Amino acid sequence: MDLQYSPADEEFRDEVRTFLEENLTPELRRAGRLATSVYHDHEASMKWQEILRRRGWAAPGWPVEHGGCGWTASQHYIFSRESTIAGAPALSPMGIKMVAHAIIKFGTEEQKEYFLPRILTGEVFFCQGYSEPESGSDLASLAMQAVDDGDDLVCTGSKIWTTHAGEANWMFALVRTTRGPKKQQGITFVLVDMKSPGIEVQPLVMTSGEQIQNQVFFDQVRIPKKNVIGQIDDGWTVAKYLLEFERGGSPASAKLQVQLDEIAQAAANRPGPNGPLLDDPLFAVKLADLRIRCDVLEVLEYRNLARLSEGKNPGTASSLLKIINTELSQDITVLALEAAGPQGLAYQPHATMPGGPVHDHSPPQDGYVSGEAWQAVAPLHYFNDRAGTIYAGSNEIQRNILAKAELGL
């Protein structure tokens, strides 16, 4: 047993570090550092994707023949970890990390040829159409009506929590082609051109004021059957396959450790009850507790990585990691808000780099910021991060999964 990287991994890590040092501009780092949620500034994110693409690292998880890197599980982890630590913007997961895998596994040759290279360049940018207003945790109950009409499916209904629907030109969606006794059956996985007539995107304003999520209305939208992935009525198979990529795929500990470092640095300069806030025993112990939880999460991730490296199935580890990292992340946003002090109550999105437009906010003409940018990030991050325990299967659902699958209850 050991906690060391292999020499080959160390070499790889150094290669990644060098690349990051050479290519991450201060502007790009800024987008990573001043992000207020998991969604980073769209433009910076796409710029970074293009830099990665040129290096051949935009989609390392794809099969080599489609432009992947053939990395080991360790290498994926190291790349993700180092990118985070260096402050690289996050790429949108919808295309590269999600639908692409469905296309690779279940798509036709034409679909692969058309979409995969365009996803890499950003020419095609996907959003996800899964949840519906009445189907959240109970995803399989989805009801978006898709009527078979010759070469097309004609869809009517609405999708919700559609991240970046405004920026996207394609959507991958689950629609209801057949109603039967088993709700998982009769679902079809489709790719939808967002310019199709009958689609209307309505932004949802979040508590942070950001408009990243949307509700997308479908009124008799025609989807050519050639844009079905897999078989009609068998979309649940595709969705389940993708779920593995959504949950616990990438390491969370690095991002959280960086956040804690930032809090520590900030608290060293903020006033506490008796000298710097960082020297306040109550604050110091809260910070220590969170750092300890991060250290432990890091080892949990390594254990998961070791299992993956041996070719084993992660099993319920993704549920476990999702619970641990989202709850830890939320607690970190609470400490950041506490460290921010009164300035953390000022609403100053103009000092941050949110993942989308901000509703109903006019920045001051002189660009004034009360306190520092990280203090402006703190409340927005706190609000947005509430999503962590709700999305991608709420933590209540994850606990149900663990109770059944892990404990046999």
Place this chain on the structure above:
Amino acid sequence: MDLQYSPADEEFRDEVRTFLEENLTPELRRAGRLATSVYHDHEASMKWQEILRRRGWAAPGWPVEHGGCGWTASQHYIFSRESTIAGAPALSPMGIKMVAHAIIKFGTEEQKEYFLPRILTGEVFFCQGYSEPESGSDLASLAMQAVDDGDDLVCTGSKIWTTHAGEANWMFALVRTTRGPKKQQGITFVLVDMKSPGIEVQPLVMTSGEQIQNQVFFDQVRIPKKNVIGQIDDGWTVAKYLLEFERGGSPASAKLQVQLDEIAQAAANRPGPNGPLLDDPLFAVKLADLRIRCDVLEVLEYRNLARLSEGKNPGTASSLLKIINTELSQDITVLALEAAGPQGLAYQPHATMPGGPVHDHSPPQDGYVSGEAWQAVAPLHYFNDRAGTIYAGSNEIQRNILAKAELGL
């Protein structure tokens, strides 16, 4: 609105204080202070009951004609609160506070005449036969078989968690006289002479080593029908009536405040990382948090008291108070154990006054105690207090009750 006692109440409080000062001997206070659970030293408890009886205060809650005091709700609260603060031993609740109310409400004249005065003097000492090994939270599923045989019911089965069964000469019990579709029906409330042939008491040794709880085995035990309280098959009515007296009856905040005072005093003399433990900011804040919860519980109790004083039903307040006070009490035992430090790991029941005999412990011949008596109390109290969230309807059950009755879920 105000938080003041009325002048009449203040006068009453002074009367109680004077009585306590004059009658609480150091030995009796010791039993209160060194108790390791809600069950105080039996002998001290009975001695105190006798002193109270002579003053006419042993059973203040009974109707005046049976020896009660006719006090207002405030007066009951004040009496209980002052007794606790002064360190009086607690009386066994089984007789005076529980079965007596059943006898008064549902008993025959003979039953009243026989039992009530003897309960007061301690000549009759009751234990409770409710739970069975297979019927805990689901009390109504109890199965102790009671066969009708002329003038008697003949009982076979066993009861568990029978506090002080060894000290008791009578038991009040729920037995199954009829099996029907509704489990609450067909239960009968009986009084059982513990000297009846066929009864065997087997002590249960708790983690603290104390033997206060018992399992009581019934083998063809004959119970004369004249010892049935209420109607045969209608015992659930009696039990439900008594439940009101068991839950949230008396104020818990006073006891908890005294415990916190003791912790504070102890921590002022224990070494901390930097001077007295009490001056350690981490410890001080934990203590403050618990004291604050106590202050708030006190107000919750006053609000409940105010409702009772107006003749209103406490409703779900007893479930609410039970949850709050048992969970707070447990957290206090944790802080006490922490304050006790290494000596809190020494097993020294001889330095305490437990509510019953201790299994498998030979006190040192020289009576040596590592540290002080309160440090010896700390771990035993911690262990015993785990019962708080289990007994009298586990806190999970109380939350179910609140969800249904209070929130309508």
Place this chain on the structure above:
Amino acid sequence: MDFTLSAEQSELRSTVSSFLRKRYELEPSRSAARSSIGWQPEIWQAFAEEIGILAATLPEEVGGDGGGAVETMVIAEELGRALVVEPFVSTVVLGAGLLRRAGGSKARAVLEGIASGRERVALAIDEPDSYPSGYEVATSATRAGDEWVLTGTKTMVGDAPLATRLLVVARTSGERRDPAGLSLFLLDFDASDLPADVKVHSYRTIDDRWAADIEFRDVRLPAEALLGEADHAGSLLDPAMDEATAAVCAEAVGLMRKVFADTVAYAKERRQFGQPIGSFQALQHRMVDMHIELERSVSAAYLATLRLGDAPDQRARAVSAAKVTLSRAAKFIGENAVQLHGGMGMTQELAVGHFFKRLTAIQAEYGDADFHRVRYARLSDHRSRAATGEAGVRSGAVAVG
């Protein structure tokens, strides 16, 4: 022990409550809050003229009704329940509390203005480099002949952009962390028409209120700008801050009543897996815990309110106990209300999202939980608790052999 409102207090509650139900809707109030005006002046005027809550707790000699802590609690709770952003606590509780204690004709005039709805007051105390609520003040006021010269920077001056007067805490003697040596100054104020030596940066807060950072550069104030005695502002600030803290505790109760009721209603109505989500035991227990936190909060708000007239240490301890309790509850109830509403709870579509933001902000106002925990600990006698008034605990001799 009495937890019932008097007939007048009940009447006050229902007056405020029915006014807000009819006239204070979420949508228009948010729009106003986010506009350049930032609030609804006509509502404020109605507070004064129609339901009289601006005068309810002011002394009779300035046109008030002489109400006390319970009246403040009743009003603040109702304002919380409707998520009112208009500056009640800062003007009527904190501002008026300071002015009332300071006395003098100038203060009296402002109090009359508050009662009639003309004046709004903001307190400038926290500074960029000071520990929040810690009375750590570097802003100085020095005597220059008959005048005072004020220099320094204040931050997060709540409601300043709407205020007609500023109360500024400045140091007139002593070192930066010295609790003594502070003085209170009253300044005319209009954020839209400022003298050259005052610079104001106004901003919205996360809960749709307004605040400002204010820089004073050698601002000359007349002698009568000093309120009360020089160097002794602490004796005004301590009780007034405690009153304001008790009032936001009551406001928090109102906020929580609303989001809790909404959450339970939503859980009964929202169906997943073929049943209402409120039928899942894990969520039921969560809501029971929210109910418990709410009941604790109500009690804590009573505790703070009913102890405001006690001796300073008892008062401060009760207020700190309440703020710790309310902060914890606000976080627990706010976060879980969002969680149980799922994604919708994170949007501005439902009330819960807006209330959540106020519940977040209120935790930090007038000292966060840690500030009050430490204050409470400091005020608790180390050996055994002193009597907390008549209904408090009386410690017996706790030593045992």
Place this chain on the structure above:
Amino acid sequence: MDFTLSAEQSELRSTVSSFLRKRYELEPSRSAARSSIGWQPEIWQAFAEEIGILAATLPEEVGGDGGGAVETMVIAEELGRALVVEPFVSTVVLGAGLLRRAGGSKARAVLEGIASGRERVALAIDEPDSYPSGYEVATSATRAGDEWVLTGTKTMVGDAPLATRLLVVARTSGERRDPAGLSLFLLDFDASDLPADVKVHSYRTIDDRWAADIEFRDVRLPAEALLGEADHAGSLLDPAMDEATAAVCAEAVGLMRKVFADTVAYAKERRQFGQPIGSFQALQHRMVDMHIELERSVSAAYLATLRLGDAPDQRARAVSAAKVTLSRAAKFIGENAVQLHGGMGMTQELAVGHFFKRLTAIQAEYGDADFHRVRYARLSDHRSRAATGEAGVRSGAVAVG
């Protein structure tokens, strides 16, 4: 990154585990622990002779097998799972760790005795008036010619009643709270046959182990009783204490695996309201949280174990992280195992009650959670975390505009 045991380590695990399954039952071990003997000497002898765990981690030159931190972890976890009360950690990890570092012929002889099962060692460090684990030492050893004179009182000397040797930490220079100036002395010891100048009070602990308070009254020790260098015991104690802490963390993992498995099994079997209590969602989620705590604990024990060879600060931080994690988990899992077992969980009838007591005690051993939180905070660089070795976080430039 490798979390698999080597073939030898796996073999060791199954040897220990199958020995304990066959030969170490709860009932007889409790009886022995509560008897005047206090343990099972024949088990100890079997540890040495049959499964070799007393020598497994000792250096080869004293008859050991040269195993390291992972072997200690494997053994301690299995001992925990069987609730072994015999003094493995104090003798083989802490005692031997100190002796090994001290070196010299006397230490070597004792190490040989440990390997063969003849010797058991107890460390006397805490004192009645010292902060636990704080190295606060008033007991003094002063030179008198060729001898040392030892005076002072030690408390909660774990396993002393069973020990054949005492290691005593005494002050040879400096003030009471001075971390330097401590020295380590080796004394022959037999609790049943004491010299007049040593007074011992033996007692059982809440988890059925034994400990003692020991008073030294001008005890004269020969020069060679000093282990290592005078005034520098800290350099021996720090790493040895960290190793012992990591070992009890592993032991705690074993304890928790057992009570958690018992709890889940009980929840599946115990029926109330016509269904297994494990079908109630609130209890399911509680058990999931126990599972999460357990998985975190396993990871934390790995972290501590695999960092024992790192630089002192990295080692200490990893060990403190582990102890904080394990203490929290031990409390949560222990308390909830009892709660879910209901009344039966509070008795000595089931294993859970006994394990609960050990889980309670272990939280306080080798520094409680607060002690380690503070130590961890102190060791964390204030600006940004230093690299925690190769796999640790590397902080980039974290400043933003």
